[in-house]
Amino acid sequence: MAGTALRGRLTWQVAKVLAVSAETPSVRTIMLDVPGWPGHQAGQHVDIRLTDEDGYVAERSYSIASAPGEPVALTVERLDDGEVSPYLTDELRAGDELELRGPIGGYFVWEPEDGGPLLLLAGGSGIVPLRSILRHRERTGSTVPVRLVYSSRTLDDVIYRGELDKPAEGVEVIHTLTRHQPPGWAGYARRVDAGLLAEVAWPASMMPLAYVCGPTSFVEAASQALVRSGDQPQRVKTERFGGTGGT
Amino acid sequence: MDAVDGNAIGGLLREVFDAEMTTTVSVCGSCGTARQVGELAVYAHAPGTVVRCPSCDNVLMVFVTIHDRTCVDLMGLASLG
Numbered sequence: 001m002a003g004t005a006l007r008g009r010l011t012w013q014v015a016k017v018l019a020v021s022a023e024t025p026s027v028r029t030i031m032l033d034v035p036g037w038p039g040h041q042a043g044q045h046v047d048i049r050l051t052d053e054d055g056y057v058a059e060r061s062y063s064i065a066s067a068p069g070e071p072v073a074l075t076v077e078r079l080d081d082g083e084v085s086p087y088l089t090d091e092l093r094a095g096d097e098l099e100l101r102g103p104i105g106g107y108f109v110w111e112p113e114d115g116g117p118l119l120l121l122a123g124g125s126g127i128v129p130l131r132s133i134l135r136h137r138e139r140t141g142s143t144v145p146v147r148l149v150y151s152s153r154t155l156d157d158v159i160y161r162g163e164l165d166k167p168a169e170g171v172e173v174i175h176t177l178t179r180h181q182p183p184g185w186a187g188y189a190r191r192v193d194a195g196l197l198a199e200v201a202w203p204a205s206m207m208p209l210a211y212v213c214g215p216t217s218f219v220e221a222a223s224q225a226l227v228r229s230g231d232q233p234q235r236v237k238t239e240r241f242g243g244t245g246g247t
Numbered sequence: 248m249d250a251v252d253g254n255a256i257g258g259l260l261r262e263v264f265d266a267e268m269t270t271t272v273s274v275c276g277s278c279g280t281a282r283q284v285g286e287l288a289v290y291a292h293a294p295g296t297v298v299r300c301p302s303c304d305n306v307l308m309v310f311v312t313i314h315d316r317t318c319v320d321l322m323g324l325a326s327l328g
Contacts, residue, residue, distance in 0.1 A: 009261075010261040010262060045254070045257070101258055102258070104258045105254050105267075105269050105285070107253070107254050107269035107270050107284070107285025108252075108254050108269075108285060215249075216250060239254050240252050240255075241255075242251045
């Protein structure tokens, strides 16, 4: 059966880097040309595989930042002790090749027919799959009301800042900066917890659909607060990416 | 070590089961809680990948990959799919 691709089989393939752009000092967006890309859903991810000269292989998952129908873009935060992310953020250049497989995942995805109102909670680079959802909503002409609550350490750590400063109609963007706030900061300066969510989340009676993505501690705190306030657990979708991250 | 969600092993599961599994319903063999695979607790830093029930912490699935071969233990599940 060697060389025979089974239907639906997920295989590693080589993508070409089209461009790398800086989002913040430690975050890069990588635009990829993936031959034969079957298309993806908002919220899905890919696995990236790096192989060392001595054959050592490191694999990580990265959320897709672009909307369905757009070229595949990954937004990667540099983790100083990471095995994969420093290569992606510091070394990778346009024209380089990258091994990936995907798209992957059916749980943390949103389609316009899933409705809303949508509550998107992002901690640090947890914004990435939620940005895909926001772009998908806009590109499909969906009018589902959205509140995005985005926790970052400082204003300089806010990913997609220019884009989020000009949200589509029906999208409210609520920032909280947990470590440092610029002079005159009018947004929140606290962690995303029950108190903050009581102020900014949709009331449970509106049956909101929530997507929570970020470091594990962020996702635990935020998703538990939502469920305690009456949101239905099956309408609170989570994606933890471990570690402490930048929230 | 922090757990991540079952979403994170979507690629591994596609490799093993040849299907998208993160929306498949799993039932814990210990406490009987039914959840989508995407909701399960995944510890990917163990020697291999350990998947636990978020309700009772029972080990549901273990995957160990060596030289392109993956060993799969599903003993902790009452059912999958």
